Amino acid sequence: MIYNIGIIFSWISLGLLIFLFFNKKNLYTEILVRVNLFIQVFLFCLLEVGLFLNDFSLSYVANYSAKSTPPLYKFASLWGSLDGSILLWNLCLSLFMYFYLKLYKDPSSNIDIKIFTLIMIFFVGYTVFSSSPFAGCIELATIGCSTSTILPFAELVTSNTGRGPNPLLQNHPLMAIHPPMLYIGYVGMTMPFVAATSRLYSKKEDSNSWIEVAEKTTYIPWLFLTIGITLGAAWSYEVLGWGGYWAWDPVENVSFIPWLLATAFLHSAKIQKTQNTLLNWNYILVGLMFLSTLFGTFITRSGVLISVHAFSNGNIGTYLLFGMLLFGLIFIGIGSKNIEYFSKSKKIDNWFGKSGFFVYNNIFLFSSALVIFIGTIFPLIYETLYSRQITVGRAYYDILVGPLLLILLGLMIFSVKLSIKNLNIQKWLNDNVVLINIALMVTIFTLFLLNNSYILIVTVSFSFLLIFTTVSNFYKNFRVPKGSSSYWTGQIAHLGIGIFALGIILNVSQSFSTEKELNSFQEFNFNNETYFVYDTIEERLPEKNVLKLPISNSKQTKYTSLNIFKNSSQQAISSPAVFRSIINDIYITVKFINEDSYKLIVRNNYGVLIMWIGLLITSLSFFPRLRNNEV
Amino acid sequence: MKSRYITFVLILIIVSMPLISPSSESRLENWSKILLCPVCQGETIYDSPSEYADDMKSILKEQIDNGLTDGQINAFWVERYGERIITNPITNNTEILIVPISIVLIFISIFIRKLYVKK
Numbered sequence: 128m129i130y131n132i133g134i135i136f137s138w139i140s141l142g143l144l145i146f147l148f149f150n151k152k153n154l155y156t157e158i159l160v161r162v163n164l165f166i167q168v169f170l171f172c173l174l175e176v177g178l179f180l181n182d183f184s185l186s187y188v189a190n191y192s193a194k195s196t197p198p199l200y201k202f203a204s205l206w207g208s209l210d211g212s213i214l215l216w217n218l219c220l221s222l223f224m225y226f227y228l229k230l231y232k233d234p235s236s237n238i239d240i241k242i243f244t245l246i247m248i249f250f251v252g253y254t255v256f257s258s259s260p261f262a263g264c265i266e267l268a269t270i271g272c273s274t275s276t277i278l279p280f281a282e283l284v285t286s287n288t289g290r291g292p293n294p295l296l297q298n299h300p301l302m303a304i305h306p307p308m309l310y311i312g313y314v315g316m317t318m319p320f321v322a323a324t325s326r327l328y329s330k331k332e333d334s335n336s337w338i339e340v341a342e343k344t345t346y347i348p349w350l351f352l353t354i355g356i357t358l359g360a361a362w363s364y365e366v367l368g369w370g371g372y373w374a375w376d377p378v379e380n381v382s383f384i385p386w387l388l389a390t391a392f393l394h395s396a397k398i399q400k401t402q403n404t405l406l407n408w409n410y411i412l413v414g415l416m417f418l419s420t421l422f423g424t425f426i427t428r429s430g431v432l433i434s435v436h437a438f439s440n441g442n443i444g445t446y447l448l449f450g451m452l453l454f455g456l457i458f459i460g461i462g463s464k465n466i467e468y469f470s471k472s473k474k475i476d477n478w479f480g481k482s483g484f485f486v487y488n489n490i491f492l493f494s495s496a497l498v499i500f501i502g503t504i505f506p507l508i509y510e511t512l513y514s515r516q517i518t519v520g521r522a523y524y525d526i527l528v529g530p531l532l533l534i535l536l537g538l539m540i541f542s543v544k545l546s547i548k549n550l551n552i553q554k555w556l557n558d559n560v561v562l563i564n565i566a567l568m569v570t571i572f573t574l575f576l577l578n579n580s581y582i583l584i585v586t587v588s589f590s591f592l593l594i595f596t597t598v599s600n601f602y603k604n605f606r607v608p609k610g611s612s613s614y615w616t617g618q619i620a621h622l623g624i625g626i627f628a629l630g631i632i633l634n635v636s637q638s639f640s641t642e643k644e645l646n647s648f649q650e651f652n653f654n655n656e657t658y659f660v661y662d663t664i665e666e667r668l669p670e671k672n673v674l675k676l677p678i679s680n681s682k683q684t685k686y687t688s689l690n691i692f693k694n695s696s697q698q699a700i701s702s703p704a705v706f707r708s709i710i711n712d713i714y715i716t717v718k719f720i721n722e723d724s725y726k727l728i729v730r731n732n733y734g735v736l737i738m739w740i741g742l743l744i745t746s747l748s749f750f751p752r753l754r755n756n757e758v
Numbered sequence: 759m760k761s762r763y764i765t766f767v768l769i770l771i772i773v774s775m776p777l778i779s780p781s782s783e784s785r786l787e788n789w790s791k792i793l794l795c796p797v798c799q800g801e802t803i804y805d806s807p808s809e810y811a812d813d814m815k816s817i818l819k820e821q822i823d824n825g826l827t828d829g830q831i832n833a834f835w836v837e838r839y840g841e842r843i844i845t846n847p848i849t850n851n852t853e854i855l856i857v858p859i860s861i862v863l864i865f866i867s868i869f870i871r872k873l874y875v876k877k
Contacts, residue, residue: 369805376800408869475873490869494862501858509851518794519854520802520845527858560761567768571775579776588772701807718807728807 129177130185133170133261134279140166140217141251148244156240160221160228163247167221174205174214174260184283186264186275187211193291195669195693200297206306207292209428209443210260213253215307219314220247227318231340239325242457246317249450257442291670294692298700301362309355309382313420315348316385319392320417320454323410324461327468334468335403341413342396346616349389350749356382357742368701368716370640370730372738375524380503381423384496388416391492397613398485402547406472408489410465414458419496421451426503479549488538495531499524529582536589536628539621543600562599566591577637586632593625615751619744627741633734637711640730647723654713654731656680663720676717676725678704687717687727709736785822789831790815792846796839 140163147159174187178201183189191211192204206212224243233239254260255277263283264272271290296302319341326337359379360372373379392412395405429444462469475482502519509517541550556563570588577583597618643651647662659679666673674689685704692700706713711733718726787804793814795806803811803818821831835843847854 369801371805374800490866497862498858505854516840516842517847518842518845519847522846522848560765564761564764571771574775581776584772716807
């Protein structure tokens with residue numbers, strides 16, 4: 128039932144989009160966009176219904192959900208694997224298309240909706256022609272489904288229970304929020320692409336109107352990308368039990384690349400608006416932002432790279448490469464039509480004025496994106512060239528990306544007050560000498576308590592300087608409605624990044640860990656605190672067995688647990704007991720349990736809460752924009 | 759003007775701090791952050807809670823206690839698991855630094871040239 132309806136409505140949706148693409152009358156556009164949104168919402172709900180009714184004749188439900196899966200994770204299973212996540216992708220895309228039509232549509236031309244439609248045809252086409260979440264199961268595997276069909280009205284077979292989602296995906300409620308946030312961010316990068324290409328295609332007198340729309344439509348995806356990445360990091364820290372939050376894993380990298388490019392664009396768009404410079408560069412950035420999301424999906428879903436996140440193979444690789452080529456060509460084609468317009472771009476006069484600083488910001492952000500991109504694909508290239516495998520790990524990024532980000536942190540200090548004219552460093556020092564001294568004193572005080580290294584010193588003093596200058600700026604000027612809302616958005620974001628930088632450098636440089644072997648009802652000392660270990664409690668849930676081990680210090684009791692999932696060959700997932708404080712977390716995971724003796728990993732993780740606070744502040748940067756309705 | 763001198767003194771203090779209390783990271787910690795756990799998904803043996811990583815760590819500890827040089831340790835692991843085991847590829851492949859740095863430099867030079875040269 129669901130299978131037939133789902134497949135037929137996917138076809139209808141594709142037909143409707145093709146009609147919309149060739150439609151010449153403006154009259155139908157809005158109706159068609161609405162109907163399209165409606166169909167996508169319907170398809171989304173339909174698959175959810177399938178998941179909740181345990182309709183195991185659907186291959187997707189049989190493979191990625193199970194009877195015993197708790198409701199929240201059943202709901203989240205929709206984006207637990209490739210086919211379903213394309214459905215979520217389509218839903219986001221049609222939502223954005225609707226908002227774009229309502230808020231940003233070029234009144235004199237239909238080309239923006241056409242480009243949007245083309246992109247949607249591309250993704251809906253995938254679910255129709257290649258692999259559909261509504262595919263029906265025609266041959267069973269031991270558990271789940273082995274062969275499926277994407278044609279309707281076939282004879283289906285049904286299994287009793289499904290395989291269930293990947294255990295990693297059903298261990299923490301954050302998993303239900305993190306992927307949709309990232310998707311909204313990812314898919315939203317389509318909007319600036321459409322804005323730039325369509326408005327430059329129809330070429331008007333004031334061709335600079337594209338930058339306004341592109342800038343406005345970049346902020347929302349940027350915000351969601353920030354939140355999505357933060358939640359992903361938090362999930363990794365809270366659930367995976369390895370004490371970390373970022374591993375420079377390919378999938379993390381490809382979510383970070385569009386973020387860096389969008390951050391660069393949000394800055395450079397500003398100086399195009401005020402000084403009419405960097406026209407061609409902004410166009411390139413917008414294109415790369417969009418293409419990098421396709422590239423990211425390609426890398427993570429095609430199976431060319433192994434990573435924690437790369438959970439699905441299929442023929443989507445070639446399909447996405449084709450898409451990148453197609454949209455890349457459209458982008459280059461429209462760009463080359465506007466060579467004359469781009470050549471009007473003004474040169475930079477003041478290398479230490481506002482425009483200069485924004486140029487440096489773009490150079491370093493883009494270079495970081497470039498370095499991360501190269502690091503991500505290097506193992507592939509290396510294997511092709513020398514047929515040997517290498518791993519590009521943390522050290523590469525520490526050496527190459529670290530300094531770039533540190534320079535950016537330093538540049539942000541000056542962002543509080545930039546004039547068009549060149550910065551007079553002498554005057555700047557004189558004006559800010561008190562703040563500089565306070566920042567340095569706080570730095571010294573902090574460093575007394577820490578293991579020292581020069582990279583730590585530079586980062587900590589830059590962070591404090593940034594935090595103090597921004598805060599004093601807020602104190603002095605925020606109530607007076609001075610400066611545009613986007614200026615204050617920037618200031619809040621910078622403050623957040625400053626706090627985040629402080630947290631991350633503390634974490635990277637100060638954290639340490641040890642292993643403890645002990646029995647039930649014993650205690651151990653760690654970092655001037657005594658921890659008492661009780662006996663394990665076994666909890667049997669339908670989808671998993673949980674071995675919980677209560678641990679308490681003088682103030683509170685927390686549980687560390689081993690989660691052993693049924694229907695899964697993966698090793699048990701160890702969830703941590705985290706004793707939090709603003710400066711450091713005591714993070715305890717159980718390594719193995721043997722009768723009543725345990726091996727625990729005890730970590731002292733510095734700065735994690737500071738990091739989350741920083742990222743939260745950065746995410747709150749949308750408030751000033753609300754004030755002026757600029758979102 | 760006085761506050762200028764304060765700044766100067768503060769900077770002097772800060773710069774000298776690592777000399778007074780230098781950071782300490784043991785060789786074992788250092789190496790276990792470099793070696794990849796081959797049965798885990800992209801984790802180093804330092805991060806991984808698996809028993810396999812445990813065994814690797816104890817071999818590593820023995821090697822360091824026996825005073826093997828970095829080169830010898832490196833050769834031992836690469837011989838057994840291939841180059842993939844070293845997550846710090848910089849030690850064995852200089853191209854991994856040269857390629858991105860040169861591409862970034864080319865990008866920066868084109869970018870600046872385009873913006874700077876006036877017609």
